[in-house]
Amino acid sequence: MTTEPTPAITVVAAIIRGEDGRICLSKRPDNKHQGGRWEFPGGKVEGGERLSDALARELHEELGMEDSLSSPFMTIAHQYPDLHVTLHFRDVTAWRGVPEGREGQQVEWFTLEQLPGLTFPAANQPVVTAITLPPLLAIAPDAFSLEQLLDGIKRLDPLRTGLYLRSWTHHPARDTVLEACAAEGLKVWLRADSPQGVAGGIPEGVFGLHLPGTVLADCDARPDFGGLVSAACHDQQALDKAVSLGLDSALLSPVNPTATHPDQSALGWEKAGQWATGLPLACYMLGGVGPEDISRAREHGAVGVAGIRAFWS
Secondary structure, three states: OOOOOOOEEEEEEEEEEOOOOOEEEEEOOOOOOOOOOEEOOEEEOOOOOOHHHHHHHHHHHHHOOEEEEEEEEEEEEEEOOOOEEEEEEEEEEEEEOOOOOOOOOOEEEEOOOOHHHOOOOHHHHHHHHHOOOOOEEEEOOOOOOHHHHHHHHHHOOOOOEEEEEOOOOOOOOHHHHHHHHHHHOOOEEEEOOEOOEOOOOOOOOOOEEEEOHHHHHHOOOOOOOOOEEEEEEOOHHHHHHHHHOOOOEEEEOOOOOOOOOOOOOOOHHHHHHHHHOEOOOEEEEEOOOOHHHHHHHHHOOOOEEEEOHHHOO
């Protein structure tokens, strides 16, 4: 018995951020595929059409937005029972006009905190997580003194940068560091010791739990943690494992050669992009990259970049 392939479409979708940080969403008509759910506005890409042009056309037709400009954010490939969809999400950086439902659809603005309570098509769900993430993930240097780290935390922009307390997860001064991060509004990741999480429990207010490669390999289920769960991925097997466990994010490395691991083969941007594009994971590029590489990372399927040396002034 043969199985007929399901139809496949390519869609471009918009992340429209208001000046107050709210996100513009529209509700799908009840009679359409995944009807009655909220979605990021957009539509099908026509043959030979550039993604930026397709999105500008769709936003004009659907929402009355003129001259919209956009840049890559994330690409997701999703298989529904009856349809295969490749969604190219793009950040809308400029437009004219006030978005309104020109086709009778409901259009609303939501805060980031409201998004998890909404019902989206399954293919949209990973980007709901991704847009809550900062584009930069700074890793706390092992060699910093407590005073250096606390001073550095004050210099981080909480709207653009998260903090991974890798070797500081069990530091005697960890709670002091967490208090400083909370005061600055920084999102904080801790390092998992085992598939069960962090020995002694995860303090309240921690945003993310990161699984090193060895811990990921030992996991047979997603850790019991209510926040974001990410993993270190250095090969395709690790990425497949992260997807199968339903994790939220992955750190792909090393993208470029690094001084700390000179003997480790670098992926290069092309291969790293092949890994990241289409995954239901919000990926950060790690290894020989800096804040100046955000746009390049997004062009290659990631939501941002992570690192140590280049992320501390």
